[in-house]
Amino acid sequence: MKKPFTLIELLLVISVITILMTLLLPALASVRETAKRIKCIGNQRQVGMIWMSYCSEYNGHLPGMAGNAYTPGYLDYWPEYMQPYFYPAIVKPWLGSNAVAIRRNSILECPSAPFPTPTMDRSRPAYGMLYTGIGGFTIPSWGSAWATSYRNIAQVKSPSRQPAFSDNYLSWDLPERMVGWFRLWPGEGHFRHSKNTKLNMIFCDGHVETKGRDDPIYKSLDVSVWANP
Incomplete structure:
Protein backbone atom coordinates (compact mmCIF):
# COMPACT_ATOMS: atom_id res chain seq x y z
CA MET A 1 0.00 0.00 0.00
CA LYS A 2 1.35 3.37 -1.05
CA LYS A 3 2.11 5.89 1.62
CA PRO A 4 -0.25 8.92 1.37
CA PHE A 5 1.13 12.38 0.74
CA THR A 6 1.90 14.38 3.82
CA LEU A 7 0.55 17.89 4.29
CA ILE A 8 4.04 19.30 3.83
CA GLU A 9 4.44 17.48 0.51
CA LEU A 10 1.08 18.79 -0.72
CA LEU A 11 1.98 22.33 0.28
CA LEU A 12 5.31 21.96 -1.51
CA VAL A 13 3.58 20.84 -4.73
CA ILE A 14 1.12 23.75 -4.50
CA SER A 15 4.01 26.16 -3.98
CA VAL A 16 5.85 24.83 -7.03
CA ILE A 17 2.70 25.13 -9.18
CA THR A 18 2.14 28.69 -7.95
CA ILE A 19 5.71 29.67 -8.80
CA LEU A 20 5.41 28.12 -12.28
CA MET A 21 2.13 29.97 -12.92
CA THR A 22 3.70 33.23 -11.78
CA LEU A 23 6.52 32.71 -14.27
CA LEU A 24 4.36 31.51 -17.15
CA LEU A 25 1.36 33.87 -17.04
CA PRO A 26 3.25 37.00 -18.21
CA ALA A 27 4.76 34.98 -21.04
CA LEU A 28 1.33 33.68 -22.04
CA ALA A 29 -0.10 37.21 -21.94
CA SER A 30 2.74 38.38 -24.16
CA VAL A 31 2.04 35.57 -26.62
CA ARG A 32 -1.66 36.51 -26.74
CA GLU A 33 -0.80 40.16 -27.34
CA THR A 34 1.62 39.23 -30.11
CA ALA A 35 -1.05 37.06 -31.73
CA LYS A 36 -3.55 39.95 -31.63
CA ARG A 37 -1.02 42.35 -33.14
CA ILE A 38 -0.22 39.89 -35.94
CA LYS A 39 -3.92 39.40 -36.68
CA CYS A 40 -4.38 43.18 -36.72
CA ILE A 41 -1.54 43.47 -39.25
CA GLY A 42 -3.27 40.83 -41.39
CA ASN A 43 -6.55 42.75 -41.20
CA GLN A 44 -4.83 45.96 -42.23
CA ARG A 45 -3.11 44.29 -45.17
CA GLN A 46 -6.50 43.15 -46.43
CA VAL A 47 -7.88 46.67 -45.97
CA GLY A 48 -4.93 48.01 -47.97
CA MET A 49 -5.51 45.48 -50.76
CA ILE A 50 -9.19 46.39 -50.96
CA TRP A 51 -8.33 50.09 -50.99
CA MET A 52 -5.88 49.58 -53.87
CA SER A 53 -8.40 47.42 -55.74
CA TYR A 54 -10.93 50.26 -55.51
CA CYS A 55 -8.27 52.68 -56.72
CA SER A 56 -7.40 50.46 -59.69
CA GLU A 57 -11.03 50.09 -60.74
CA TYR A 58 -11.58 53.86 -60.67
CA ASN A 59 -8.56 54.84 -62.78
CA GLY A 60 -6.38 55.68 -59.82
CA HIS A 61 -8.94 57.81 -58.00
CA LEU A 62 -9.03 57.28 -54.23
CA PRO A 63 -12.18 57.08 -52.12
CA GLY A 64 -12.60 60.17 -49.99
CA MET A 65 -12.47 59.91 -46.22
CA ALA A 66 -16.02 61.25 -46.13
CA GLY A 67 -18.46 63.20 -48.23
CA ASN A 68 -22.03 63.21 -49.46
CA ALA A 69 -21.60 62.15 -53.08
CA TYR A 70 -22.95 58.66 -52.33
CA THR A 71 -26.00 59.78 -50.38
CA PRO A 72 -26.97 63.46 -50.92
CA GLY A 73 -27.59 65.29 -47.66
CA TYR A 74 -25.87 62.56 -45.65
CA LEU A 75 -22.26 62.34 -44.50
CA ASP A 76 -20.80 59.11 -45.86
CA TYR A 77 -17.59 57.55 -44.57
CA TRP A 78 -15.05 55.58 -46.56
CA PRO A 79 -16.47 52.16 -45.56
CA GLU A 80 -19.67 53.17 -47.35
CA TYR A 81 -17.85 54.17 -50.53
CA MET A 82 -16.18 50.76 -50.59
CA GLN A 83 -19.11 48.74 -49.23
CA PRO A 84 -19.25 46.17 -52.09
CA TYR A 85 -15.52 45.52 -51.68
CA PHE A 86 -15.78 44.92 -47.94
CA TYR A 87 -18.75 42.53 -47.96
CA PRO A 88 -19.43 40.61 -45.70
CA ALA A 89 -17.51 42.83 -43.24
CA ILE A 90 -19.99 45.62 -44.02
CA VAL A 91 -23.72 45.02 -44.31
CA LYS A 92 -26.92 47.03 -44.67
CA PRO A 93 -28.86 46.41 -41.46
CA TRP A 94 -32.10 47.76 -42.91
CA LEU A 95 -33.54 46.92 -46.33
CA GLY A 96 -33.95 49.95 -48.56
CA SER A 97 -31.48 52.02 -46.53
CA ASN A 98 -28.12 53.30 -47.74
CA ALA A 99 -26.74 53.23 -44.20
CA VAL A 100 -24.30 50.43 -43.46
CA ALA A 101 -22.99 48.71 -40.34
CA ILE A 102 -19.67 47.00 -39.63
CA ARG A 103 -19.71 43.44 -38.32
CA ARG A 104 -17.78 42.01 -35.41
CA ASN A 105 -14.99 39.55 -36.16
CA SER A 106 -14.41 41.16 -39.54
CA ILE A 107 -11.29 42.70 -41.06
CA LEU A 108 -12.52 46.12 -39.89
CA GLU A 109 -12.35 45.06 -36.23
CA CYS A 110 -9.03 44.96 -34.40
CA PRO A 111 -8.68 42.00 -31.99
CA SER A 112 -7.05 44.35 -29.47
CA ALA A 113 -10.09 46.67 -29.58
CA PRO A 114 -13.17 44.47 -30.09
CA PHE A 115 -16.50 46.07 -30.89
CA PRO A 116 -18.84 46.27 -27.88
CA THR A 117 -21.85 45.22 -29.99
CA PRO A 118 -22.46 42.73 -32.85
CA THR A 119 -22.30 45.59 -35.35
CA MET A 120 -20.78 49.06 -35.26
CA ASP A 121 -21.82 52.33 -36.89
CA ARG A 122 -20.31 52.98 -40.33
CA SER A 123 -18.14 55.77 -38.89
CA ARG A 124 -16.43 53.48 -36.38
CA PRO A 125 -14.12 51.00 -38.10
CA ALA A 126 -11.13 50.03 -35.98
CA TYR A 127 -8.86 51.60 -38.59
CA GLY A 128 -8.90 55.25 -39.58
CA MET A 129 -8.04 56.77 -42.95
CA LEU A 130 -5.64 59.73 -43.01
CA TYR A 131 -8.26 62.38 -43.61
CA THR A 132 -5.98 64.93 -45.25
CA GLY A 133 -3.83 64.01 -48.24
CA ILE A 134 -5.16 60.71 -49.54
CA GLY A 135 -8.48 61.22 -47.74
CA GLY A 136 -8.92 64.52 -49.56
CA PHE A 137 -10.74 66.10 -46.65
CA THR A 138 -10.50 69.85 -46.20
CA ILE A 139 -11.92 71.90 -43.36
CA PRO A 140 -11.29 75.63 -43.94
CA SER A 141 -12.15 76.30 -40.31
CA TRP A 142 -13.98 74.45 -37.60
CA GLY A 143 -17.69 75.09 -37.88
CA SER A 144 -17.52 75.86 -41.60
CA ALA A 145 -18.48 73.58 -44.47
CA TRP A 146 -16.53 70.35 -44.83
CA ALA A 147 -15.40 69.48 -48.33
CA THR A 148 -13.72 66.59 -50.11
CA SER A 149 -11.15 67.08 -52.86
CA TYR A 150 -10.77 63.62 -54.35
CA ARG A 151 -7.18 62.50 -54.87
CA ASN A 152 -5.47 60.25 -57.39
CA LEU A 170 -13.87 53.61 -31.85
CA SER A 171 -15.53 56.29 -29.73
CA TRP A 172 -16.25 60.00 -30.05
CA ASP A 173 -16.33 60.31 -26.27
CA LEU A 174 -12.61 60.76 -25.65
CA PRO A 175 -11.25 64.31 -26.10
CA GLU A 176 -9.22 64.98 -29.26
CA ARG A 177 -10.13 61.61 -30.72
CA MET A 178 -11.64 60.89 -34.11
CA VAL A 179 -13.30 57.76 -35.45
CA GLY A 180 -13.00 56.46 -38.99
CA TRP A 181 -10.09 58.76 -39.74
CA PHE A 182 -6.97 60.16 -38.15
CA ARG A 183 -4.47 63.01 -38.23
CA LEU A 184 -0.84 62.79 -37.24
CA TRP A 185 -1.43 65.07 -34.27
CA PRO A 186 -0.66 64.32 -30.61
CA GLY A 187 -3.43 62.10 -29.30
CA GLU A 188 -4.49 60.80 -32.69
CA GLY A 189 -4.18 57.13 -33.50
CA HIS A 190 -4.82 54.41 -30.95
CA PHE A 191 -1.68 52.92 -29.39
CA ARG A 192 -3.22 49.61 -28.39
CA HIS A 193 -0.42 47.10 -28.98
CA SER A 194 2.68 46.20 -26.94
CA LYS A 195 1.24 47.51 -23.67
CA ASN A 196 -0.33 50.53 -25.38
CA THR A 197 2.96 51.78 -26.84
CA LYS A 198 2.55 50.76 -30.49
CA LEU A 199 0.06 51.08 -33.33
CA ASN A 200 -0.15 49.46 -36.76
CA MET A 201 -0.17 51.65 -39.85
CA ILE A 202 -0.87 50.89 -43.53
CA PHE A 203 1.18 52.66 -46.18
CA CYS A 204 0.17 53.44 -49.75
CA ASP A 205 2.24 50.61 -51.22
CA GLY A 206 0.21 48.14 -49.14
CA HIS A 207 2.77 47.23 -46.48
CA VAL A 208 2.02 47.53 -42.75
CA GLU A 209 4.41 48.74 -40.04
CA THR A 210 4.19 48.86 -36.26
CA LYS A 211 4.97 52.38 -35.06
CA GLY A 212 5.69 54.04 -31.72
CA ARG A 213 5.10 57.58 -30.52
CA ASP A 214 8.71 58.55 -31.25
CA ASP A 215 8.65 57.37 -34.86
CA PRO A 216 9.35 60.15 -37.41
CA ILE A 217 6.07 59.38 -39.22
CA TYR A 218 4.05 59.92 -36.06
CA LYS A 219 6.15 62.88 -34.94
CA SER A 220 5.57 64.71 -38.24
CA LEU A 221 2.53 66.11 -36.41
CA ASP A 222 0.54 67.02 -39.49
CA VAL A 223 3.29 69.26 -40.93
CA SER A 224 1.65 68.85 -44.33
CA VAL A 225 -1.69 67.60 -45.59
CA TRP A 226 0.01 64.42 -46.76
CA ALA A 227 1.71 63.86 -43.39
CA ASN A 228 4.73 62.49 -45.22
CA PRO A 229 7.99 63.66 -43.59
Whole structure:
Protein backbone atom coordinates (compact mmCIF):
# COMPACT_ATOMS: atom_id res chain seq x y z
CA MET A 1 0.00 0.00 0.00
CA LYS A 2 1.35 3.37 -1.05
CA LYS A 3 2.11 5.89 1.62
CA PRO A 4 -0.25 8.92 1.37
CA PHE A 5 1.13 12.38 0.74
CA THR A 6 1.90 14.38 3.82
CA LEU A 7 0.55 17.89 4.29
CA ILE A 8 4.04 19.30 3.83
CA GLU A 9 4.44 17.48 0.51
CA LEU A 10 1.08 18.79 -0.72
CA LEU A 11 1.98 22.33 0.28
CA LEU A 12 5.31 21.96 -1.51
CA VAL A 13 3.58 20.84 -4.73
CA ILE A 14 1.12 23.75 -4.50
CA SER A 15 4.01 26.16 -3.98
CA VAL A 16 5.85 24.83 -7.03
CA ILE A 17 2.70 25.13 -9.18
CA THR A 18 2.14 28.69 -7.95
CA ILE A 19 5.71 29.67 -8.80
CA LEU A 20 5.41 28.12 -12.28
CA MET A 21 2.13 29.97 -12.92
CA THR A 22 3.70 33.23 -11.78
CA LEU A 23 6.52 32.71 -14.27
CA LEU A 24 4.36 31.51 -17.15
CA LEU A 25 1.36 33.87 -17.04
CA PRO A 26 3.25 37.00 -18.21
CA ALA A 27 4.76 34.98 -21.04
CA LEU A 28 1.33 33.68 -22.04
CA ALA A 29 -0.10 37.21 -21.94
CA SER A 30 2.74 38.38 -24.16
CA VAL A 31 2.04 35.57 -26.62
CA ARG A 32 -1.66 36.51 -26.74
CA GLU A 33 -0.80 40.16 -27.34
CA THR A 34 1.62 39.23 -30.11
CA ALA A 35 -1.05 37.06 -31.73
CA LYS A 36 -3.55 39.95 -31.63
CA ARG A 37 -1.02 42.35 -33.14
CA ILE A 38 -0.22 39.89 -35.94
CA LYS A 39 -3.92 39.40 -36.68
CA CYS A 40 -4.38 43.18 -36.72
CA ILE A 41 -1.54 43.47 -39.25
CA GLY A 42 -3.27 40.83 -41.39
CA ASN A 43 -6.55 42.75 -41.20
CA GLN A 44 -4.83 45.96 -42.23
CA ARG A 45 -3.11 44.29 -45.17
CA GLN A 46 -6.50 43.15 -46.43
CA VAL A 47 -7.88 46.67 -45.97
CA GLY A 48 -4.93 48.01 -47.97
CA MET A 49 -5.51 45.48 -50.76
CA ILE A 50 -9.19 46.39 -50.96
CA TRP A 51 -8.33 50.09 -50.99
CA MET A 52 -5.88 49.58 -53.87
CA SER A 53 -8.40 47.42 -55.74
CA TYR A 54 -10.93 50.26 -55.51
CA CYS A 55 -8.27 52.68 -56.72
CA SER A 56 -7.40 50.46 -59.69
CA GLU A 57 -11.03 50.09 -60.74
CA TYR A 58 -11.58 53.86 -60.67
CA ASN A 59 -8.56 54.84 -62.78
CA GLY A 60 -6.38 55.68 -59.82
CA HIS A 61 -8.94 57.81 -58.00
CA LEU A 62 -9.03 57.28 -54.23
CA PRO A 63 -12.18 57.08 -52.12
CA GLY A 64 -12.60 60.17 -49.99
CA MET A 65 -12.47 59.91 -46.22
CA ALA A 66 -16.02 61.25 -46.13
CA GLY A 67 -18.46 63.20 -48.23
CA ASN A 68 -22.03 63.21 -49.46
CA ALA A 69 -21.60 62.15 -53.08
CA TYR A 70 -22.95 58.66 -52.33
CA THR A 71 -26.00 59.78 -50.38
CA PRO A 72 -26.97 63.46 -50.92
CA GLY A 73 -27.59 65.29 -47.66
CA TYR A 74 -25.87 62.56 -45.65
CA LEU A 75 -22.26 62.34 -44.50
CA ASP A 76 -20.80 59.11 -45.86
CA TYR A 77 -17.59 57.55 -44.57
CA TRP A 78 -15.05 55.58 -46.56
CA PRO A 79 -16.47 52.16 -45.56
CA GLU A 80 -19.67 53.17 -47.35
CA TYR A 81 -17.85 54.17 -50.53
CA MET A 82 -16.18 50.76 -50.59
CA GLN A 83 -19.11 48.74 -49.23
CA PRO A 84 -19.25 46.17 -52.09
CA TYR A 85 -15.52 45.52 -51.68
CA PHE A 86 -15.78 44.92 -47.94
CA TYR A 87 -18.75 42.53 -47.96
CA PRO A 88 -19.43 40.61 -45.70
CA ALA A 89 -17.51 42.83 -43.24
CA ILE A 90 -19.99 45.62 -44.02
CA VAL A 91 -23.72 45.02 -44.31
CA LYS A 92 -26.92 47.03 -44.67
CA PRO A 93 -28.86 46.41 -41.46
CA TRP A 94 -32.10 47.76 -42.91
CA LEU A 95 -33.54 46.92 -46.33
CA GLY A 96 -33.95 49.95 -48.56
CA SER A 97 -31.48 52.02 -46.53
CA ASN A 98 -28.12 53.30 -47.74
CA ALA A 99 -26.74 53.23 -44.20
CA VAL A 100 -24.30 50.43 -43.46
CA ALA A 101 -22.99 48.71 -40.34
CA ILE A 102 -19.67 47.00 -39.63
CA ARG A 103 -19.71 43.44 -38.32
CA ARG A 104 -17.78 42.01 -35.41
CA ASN A 105 -14.99 39.55 -36.16
CA SER A 106 -14.41 41.16 -39.54
CA ILE A 107 -11.29 42.70 -41.06
CA LEU A 108 -12.52 46.12 -39.89
CA GLU A 109 -12.35 45.06 -36.23
CA CYS A 110 -9.03 44.96 -34.40
CA PRO A 111 -8.68 42.00 -31.99
CA SER A 112 -7.05 44.35 -29.47
CA ALA A 113 -10.09 46.67 -29.58
CA PRO A 114 -13.17 44.47 -30.09
CA PHE A 115 -16.50 46.07 -30.89
CA PRO A 116 -18.84 46.27 -27.88
CA THR A 117 -21.85 45.22 -29.99
CA PRO A 118 -22.46 42.73 -32.85
CA THR A 119 -22.30 45.59 -35.35
CA MET A 120 -20.78 49.06 -35.26
CA ASP A 121 -21.82 52.33 -36.89
CA ARG A 122 -20.31 52.98 -40.33
CA SER A 123 -18.14 55.77 -38.89
CA ARG A 124 -16.43 53.48 -36.38
CA PRO A 125 -14.12 51.00 -38.10
CA ALA A 126 -11.13 50.03 -35.98
CA TYR A 127 -8.86 51.60 -38.59
CA GLY A 128 -8.90 55.25 -39.58
CA MET A 129 -8.04 56.77 -42.95
CA LEU A 130 -5.64 59.73 -43.01
CA TYR A 131 -8.26 62.38 -43.61
CA THR A 132 -5.98 64.93 -45.25
CA GLY A 133 -3.83 64.01 -48.24
CA ILE A 134 -5.16 60.71 -49.54
CA GLY A 135 -8.48 61.22 -47.74
CA GLY A 136 -8.92 64.52 -49.56
CA PHE A 137 -10.74 66.10 -46.65
CA THR A 138 -10.50 69.85 -46.20
CA ILE A 139 -11.92 71.90 -43.36
CA PRO A 140 -11.29 75.63 -43.94
CA SER A 141 -12.15 76.30 -40.31
CA TRP A 142 -13.98 74.45 -37.60
CA GLY A 143 -17.69 75.09 -37.88
CA SER A 144 -17.52 75.86 -41.60
CA ALA A 145 -18.48 73.58 -44.47
CA TRP A 146 -16.53 70.35 -44.83
CA ALA A 147 -15.40 69.48 -48.33
CA THR A 148 -13.72 66.59 -50.11
CA SER A 149 -11.15 67.08 -52.86
CA TYR A 150 -10.77 63.62 -54.35
CA ARG A 151 -7.18 62.50 -54.87
CA ASN A 152 -5.47 60.25 -57.39
CA ILE A 153 -2.86 57.64 -56.50
CA ALA A 154 -0.51 59.38 -58.94
CA GLN A 155 -0.31 62.26 -56.45
CA VAL A 156 1.43 60.01 -53.93
CA LYS A 157 5.14 60.68 -54.46
CA SER A 158 6.53 58.07 -52.06
CA PRO A 159 3.98 55.25 -51.55
CA SER A 160 6.26 53.35 -49.17
CA ARG A 161 6.46 56.41 -46.86
CA GLN A 162 2.92 57.73 -47.22
CA PRO A 163 0.53 56.70 -44.40
CA ALA A 164 -2.93 55.64 -45.52
CA PHE A 165 -4.67 53.98 -42.54
CA SER A 166 -3.88 53.53 -38.85
CA ASP A 167 -5.22 51.89 -35.71
CA ASN A 168 -7.81 54.31 -34.41
CA TYR A 169 -10.30 54.88 -31.60
CA LEU A 170 -13.87 53.61 -31.85
CA SER A 171 -15.53 56.29 -29.73
CA TRP A 172 -16.25 60.00 -30.05
CA ASP A 173 -16.33 60.31 -26.27
CA LEU A 174 -12.61 60.76 -25.65
CA PRO A 175 -11.25 64.31 -26.10
CA GLU A 176 -9.22 64.98 -29.26
CA ARG A 177 -10.13 61.61 -30.72
CA MET A 178 -11.64 60.89 -34.11
CA VAL A 179 -13.30 57.76 -35.45
CA GLY A 180 -13.00 56.46 -38.99
CA TRP A 181 -10.09 58.76 -39.74
CA PHE A 182 -6.97 60.16 -38.15
CA ARG A 183 -4.47 63.01 -38.23
CA LEU A 184 -0.84 62.79 -37.24
CA TRP A 185 -1.43 65.07 -34.27
CA PRO A 186 -0.66 64.32 -30.61
CA GLY A 187 -3.43 62.10 -29.30
CA GLU A 188 -4.49 60.80 -32.69
CA GLY A 189 -4.18 57.13 -33.50
CA HIS A 190 -4.82 54.41 -30.95
CA PHE A 191 -1.68 52.92 -29.39
CA ARG A 192 -3.22 49.61 -28.39
CA HIS A 193 -0.42 47.10 -28.98
CA SER A 194 2.68 46.20 -26.94
CA LYS A 195 1.24 47.51 -23.67
CA ASN A 196 -0.33 50.53 -25.38
CA THR A 197 2.96 51.78 -26.84
CA LYS A 198 2.55 50.76 -30.49
CA LEU A 199 0.06 51.08 -33.33
CA ASN A 200 -0.15 49.46 -36.76
CA MET A 201 -0.17 51.65 -39.85
CA ILE A 202 -0.87 50.89 -43.53
CA PHE A 203 1.18 52.66 -46.18
CA CYS A 204 0.17 53.44 -49.75
CA ASP A 205 2.24 50.61 -51.22
CA GLY A 206 0.21 48.14 -49.14
CA HIS A 207 2.77 47.23 -46.48
CA VAL A 208 2.02 47.53 -42.75
CA GLU A 209 4.41 48.74 -40.04
CA THR A 210 4.19 48.86 -36.26
CA LYS A 211 4.97 52.38 -35.06
CA GLY A 212 5.69 54.04 -31.72
CA ARG A 213 5.10 57.58 -30.52
CA ASP A 214 8.71 58.55 -31.25
CA ASP A 215 8.65 57.37 -34.86
CA PRO A 216 9.35 60.15 -37.41
CA ILE A 217 6.07 59.38 -39.22
CA TYR A 218 4.05 59.92 -36.06
CA LYS A 219 6.15 62.88 -34.94
CA SER A 220 5.57 64.71 -38.24
CA LEU A 221 2.53 66.11 -36.41
CA ASP A 222 0.54 67.02 -39.49
CA VAL A 223 3.29 69.26 -40.93
CA SER A 224 1.65 68.85 -44.33
CA VAL A 225 -1.69 67.60 -45.59
CA TRP A 226 0.01 64.42 -46.76
CA ALA A 227 1.71 63.86 -43.39
CA ASN A 228 4.73 62.49 -45.22
CA PRO A 229 7.99 63.66 -43.59
